[in-house]
Amino acid sequence: MKKILKKYRKFQLSLSPQQNLLYGFSIYAIIGWFLLCLPIVQKQAVSALDSLFIATSAISTTGLVTVSIFDTYNGFGQFIVMLLFQIGGIGYMTFTSFILLSKKSDLTHWHQRILNAEFTMPKGFQIKDFLKSVIIFTVTIEILGALCFYIAFTNAGVEHNFAIWSSIYHSVSAFCTAGFGLYNDSFEQFAGNTAINTIISVLAICGSLGFIVVTDFWNRLSGKTKRVTYTTKIILGAMTLLLTMGTVMIYFFEPSVAQLGENKLMASFFQAMTALTTVGFNTIPLGGFSLAILLVVIFLMYVGASPSGTGGGMKTTTLTALIAIMWNRIRNNKRITFLGKSIPLERLYVATSVFMLYASVIFVSTFLLAMSEDFPLHQILFETTSAIGTVGLSTGITGDLTSWGKMVLIIVMFIGRLGLLTFGLAILARRNKLTKRKKEEDLAL
Amino acid sequence: MKKILKKYRKFQLSLSPQQNLLYGFSIYAIIGWFLLCLPIVQKQAVSALDSLFIATSAISTTGLVTVSIFDTYNGFGQFIVMLLFQIGGIGYMTFTSFILLSKKSDLTHWHQRILNAEFTMPKGFQIKDFLKSVIIFTVTIEILGALCFYIAFTNAGVEHNFAIWSSIYHSVSAFCTAGFGLYNDSFEQFAGNTAINTIISVLAICGSLGFIVVTDFWNRLSGKTKRVTYTTKIILGAMTLLLTMGTVMIYFFEPSVAQLGENKLMASFFQAMTALTTVGFNTIPLGGFSLAILLVVIFLMYVGASPSGTGGGMKTTTLTALIAIMWNRIRNNKRITFLGKSIPLERLYVATSVFMLYASVIFVSTFLLAMSEDFPLHQILFETTSAIGTVGLSTGITGDLTSWGKMVLIIVMFIGRLGLLTFGLAILARRNKLTKRKKEEDLAL
Ligand SMILES: [K+]
Ligand SMILES: [K+]
Numbered sequence: 001m002k003k004i005l006k007k008y009r010k011f012q013l014s015l016s017p018q019q020n021l022l023y024g025f026s027i028y029a030i031i032g033w034f035l036l037c038l039p040i041v042q043k044q045a046v047s048a049l050d051s052l053f054i055a056t057s058a059i060s061t062t063g064l065v066t067v068s069i070f071d072t073y074n075g076f077g078q079f080i081v082m083l084l085f086q087i088g089g090i091g092y093m094t095f096t097s098f099i100l101l102s103k104k105s106d107l108t109h110w111h112q113r114i115l116n117a118e119f120t121m122p123k124g125f126q127i128k129d130f131l132k133s134v135i136i137f138t139v140t141i142e143i144l145g146a147l148c149f150y151i152a153f154t155n156a157g158v159e160h161n162f163a164i165w166s167s168i169y170h171s172v173s174a175f176c177t178a179g180f181g182l183y184n185d186s187f188e189q190f191a192g193n194t195a196i197n198t199i200i201s202v203l204a205i206c207g208s209l210g211f212i213v214v215t216d217f218w219n220r221l222s223g224k225t226k227r228v229t230y231t232t233k234i235i236l237g238a239m240t241l242l243l244t245m246g247t248v249m250i251y252f253f254e255p256s257v258a259q260l261g262e263n264k265l266m267a268s269f270f271q272a273m274t275a276l277t278t279v280g281f282n283t284i285p286l287g288g289f290s291l292a293i294l295l296v297v298i299f300l301m302y303v304g305a306s307p308s309g310t311g312g313g314m315k316t317t318t319l320t321a322l323i324a325i326m327w328n329r330i331r332n333n334k335r336i337t338f339l340g341k342s343i344p345l346e347r348l349y350v351a352t353s354v355f356m357l358y359a360s361v362i363f364v365s366t367f368l369l370a371m372s373e374d375f376p377l378h379q380i381l382f383e384t385t386s387a388i389g390t391v392g393l394s395t396g397i398t399g400d401l402t403s404w405g406k407m408v409l410i411i412v413m414f415i416g417r418l419g420l421l422t423f424g425l426a427i428l429a430r431r432n433k434l435t436k437r438k439k440e441e442d443l444a445l
Numbered sequence: 446m447k448k449i450l451k452k453y454r455k456f457q458l459s460l461s462p463q464q465n466l467l468y469g470f471s472i473y474a475i476i477g478w479f480l481l482c483l484p485i486v487q488k489q490a491v492s493a494l495d496s497l498f499i500a501t502s503a504i505s506t507t508g509l510v511t512v513s514i515f516d517t518y519n520g521f522g523q524f525i526v527m528l529l530f531q532i533g534g535i536g537y538m539t540f541t542s543f544i545l546l547s548k549k550s551d552l553t554h555w556h557q558r559i560l561n562a563e564f565t566m567p568k569g570f571q572i573k574d575f576l577k578s579v580i581i582f583t584v585t586i587e588i589l590g591a592l593c594f595y596i597a598f599t600n601a602g603v604e605h606n607f608a609i610w611s612s613i614y615h616s617v618s619a620f621c622t623a624g625f626g627l628y629n630d631s632f633e634q635f636a637g638n639t640a641i642n643t644i645i646s647v648l649a650i651c652g653s654l655g656f657i658v659v660t661d662f663w664n665r666l667s668g669k670t671k672r673v674t675y676t677t678k679i680i681l682g683a684m685t686l687l688l689t690m691g692t693v694m695i696y697f698f699e700p701s702v703a704q705l706g707e708n709k710l711m712a713s714f715f716q717a718m719t720a721l722t723t724v725g726f727n728t729i730p731l732g733g734f735s736l737a738i739l740l741v742v743i744f745l746m747y748v749g750a751s752p753s754g755t756g757g758g759m760k761t762t763t764l765t766a767l768i769a770i771m772w773n774r775i776r777n778n779k780r781i782t783f784l785g786k787s788i789p790l791e792r793l794y795v796a797t798s799v800f801m802l803y804a805s806v807i808f809v810s811t812f813l814l815a816m817s818e819d820f821p822l823h824q825i826l827f828e829t830t831s832a833i834g835t836v837g838l839s840t841g842i843t844g845d846l847t848s849w850g851k852m853v854l855i856i857v858m859f860i861g862r863l864g865l866l867t868f869g870l871a872i873l874a875r876r877n878k879l880t881k882r883k884k885e886e887d888l889a890l
Contacts, residue, residue, distance in 0.1 A: 253816070290815070291815040291822055291825075292812055292815035292816045295808070295811060295812050295815060295822075296812070299808065322797065323801075325794055325798055325801070326797070326798045326801045326802060326805075328794075329794055329795060329798035330798070334791075336794065345790070346779075348794075348797075349773075349774055349793075350774060352767065352770050352771070352793075352797045353770055353774035353775070355801075356767050356768075356770070356771045356800075357771060360771075363744065366740060367737055367740050367741070370735070370736040370737035370740060376736075376821050376822065376823070377736055377740075377821065377822040377823040377826070378822040380736075381822070
């Protein structure tokens with residue numbers, strides 16, 4: 001037994017950080033799938049494919065479901081799903097490192113490298129401090145969230161015992177931007193409940209803002225640093241702008257929110273927030289949205305959350321870098337600057353690559369679903385973007401997909417959580433980086 | 446009078462090359478619009494908006510039409526349309542320079558700068574040689590094309606007098622990748638005619654390959670240079686690959702070509718060719734295409750032709766540069782290389798900017814059409830991509846658009862022909878490029 005463990009350890013060490021993440025997430029997904037297939041966790045029989053879909057959706061914190069979680073799985077099954085999206089949300093490496101830390105053994109250099117790959121961070125961040133912040137922050141927020149949820153749910157007339165479970169489940173789900181719920185209509189019945197709307201929004205924004213921002217603020221508040229980093233400013237600025245833009249668009253141009261009266265603004269904000277943070281709960285059925293506003297929601301889902309957070313998407317910082325490239329080209333500047341700072345070359349390539357990879361996966365996945373499914377383009381595109389951004393919003397077609405379509409989305413969700421660049425690097429990166437400098441050659445565009 | 450001309454000349458000289466192109470195209474579009482509004486060029490009354498649409502579609506060599514050219518305009522009107530797309534096709538600056546050259550006056554430095562902006566070329570190209578090649582090449586090919594068309598049309602039973610006009614018109618239209626035709630079903634009645642399919646394909650590929658490739662080959666054949674440039678190799682390689690891919694996809698996955706029997710391969714190739722070269726003729730009605738294959742056609746239209754050619758789109762070289770960035774990132778290389786050559790930084794930024802600008806315009810235009818029109822997403826997206834890529838293919842909704850929708854497409858076609866980066870530079874570029882070097886700042890992605 002010890003020999004096998006030793007061999008496994010050796011195998012692990014031979015992998016690149018990205019490959020480790022790939023294998024780690026795969027193993028959690030497979031264990032989750034196996035557990036969800038056991039009849040003792042099910043209220044009613046469910047196919048193996050649907051269980052794989054739910055397991056992948058949970059570990060990737062997407063929240064797309066082909067079957068109702070509440071009607072299909074009992075308390076134990078629901079707990080497994082929650083465990084999966086908790087792991088997925090704070091990252092499997094953070095989780096493993098937490099176990100290691102609690103054993104009082106130190107973080108090895110190898111683990112640090114993997115963590116660095118998982119949370120792309122600016123230089124100068126201390127991994128160990130960072131990790132401590134992650135754990136403290138997650139547990140604190142989730143407990144606070146659950147308490148607030150409990151008060152709000154019981155006030156809304158939810159039965160006491162169910163309210164306890166529901167509070168914990170939804171608090172973890174919202175913070176991990178998983179979007180898994182115990183209600184079959186997501187939060188549509190609570191569309192007018194200000195307390196519940198606020199709790200979800202705060203949890204999802206905290207989770208999706210990312211641990212960089214949290215650590216940064218923590219260092220600022222505790223006096224360790226004098227001001228917040230450039231990355232934090234960009235993240236907060238971009239998120240505020242996008243949330244405002246989304247809310248305004250939905251408020252003024254979406255006919256289906258018009259009949260909500262005084263709750264119109266809250267509902268508009270919630271739908272913009274749910275897409276951008278990639279939490280994926282909804283208070284208005286998206287199937288009734290107009291085409292134009294569905295495109296806005298697709299855009300928000302494509303952009304997604306912030307780096308190092310629990311959310312998905314190509315990230316607000318990537319969008320910022322791309323806008324910086326575009327703007328500086330049009331202005332005929334030689335260097336790429338944004339808000340008075342020059343952005344390093346490497347980051348600009350990463351931004352272009354991430355954007356292109358997302359676009360490619362969405363195109364291929366939409367093409368494959370167009371072949372296998374009988375739904376119009378806007379529903380297929382919405383579902384695909386929701387899966388790659390690990391959002392979990394749907395116009396309502398998830399349950400009606402063919403087996404082929406479900407398999408496509410399983411792969412897309414998995415890639416979405418791992419991050420496209422990480423996925424690519426895991427499979428294709430060369431270990432040997434020594435290459436001869438090649439002659440520059442001009443290419444007309 | 447002389448004073449006004451002198452003042453206009455001074456004004457022209459004060460503009461940047463990009464601004465000159467913008468004003469030039471605008472003036473041609475407005476003159477064309479005015480002429481097409483005259484009752485003496487019309488067979489039947491047509492609204493001013495439709496005339497503006499046709500004029501813009503012609504100068505931009507798009508070929509989208511809200512009214513039938515043959516049923517609406519008489520021979521004189523058809524001639525104006527042809528003149529517009531001839532001007533648009535070989536570029537308004539080439540045209541102006543041609544007039545200048547024929548006056549035996551020399552090309553000024555100022556004109557050279559504008560030509561450089563219009564045809565983005567690798568260093569080392571001589572503008573004057575280049576221009577001579579353009580004129581010789583265009584006239585030769587168009588005359589040859591017309592002769593071949595005449596034989597093919599009369600063989601197909603087209604009446605002699607109409608065949609002469611039709612041959613000239615379609616030869617110019619195909620070479621300029623304009624896609625304007627005198628038949629209301631484009632070339633659907635000739636779907637099985639090998640000769641006509643071949644003539645259009647050769648003309649469109651020659652036009653869209655671009656004058657860089659032609660000059661390059663000319664220099665190679667005449668012994669001036671020993672081998673073709675890197676750009677030429679990339680252009681030919683990318684075009685061959687994309688054409689093959691498109692043909693294979695349509696051949697195997699498009700149900701509506703299945704009933705064509707022995708003509709299936711030719712029809713599949715023609716539809717891929719028409720999208721990629723952005724000529725925009727079709728032999729099969731696109732309204733009947735399946736969703737999956739429409740997405741493939743949209744992709745081909747988005748990529749488009751080659752730089753310095755008569756075609757539109759973001760260009761095959763841009764796609765190549767983007768794939769190079771993506772591939773080198775995934776392989777973890779520090780420098781961006783492709784086929785053994787390192788691509789300069791500046792070109793990579795241009796590629797990213799062009800891709801992003803195209804994506805932005807398509808998104809905004811699709812959003813606006815989703816607000817004003819009552820068509821499903823795939824038809825709107827197809828129409829928008831066709832307009833920005835100056836392709837002219839349509840699923841058949843152009844004539845049924847609202848006035849608002851027509852105005853959106855007019856702007857999109859115009860921007861599409863001018864080139865997005867040129868358009869942006871014309872409006873926003875700063876003349877003063879002296880900026881202080883700013884401190885590099887890291888941005889997590
Ligand atoms: K989610
Ligand atoms: K065209």
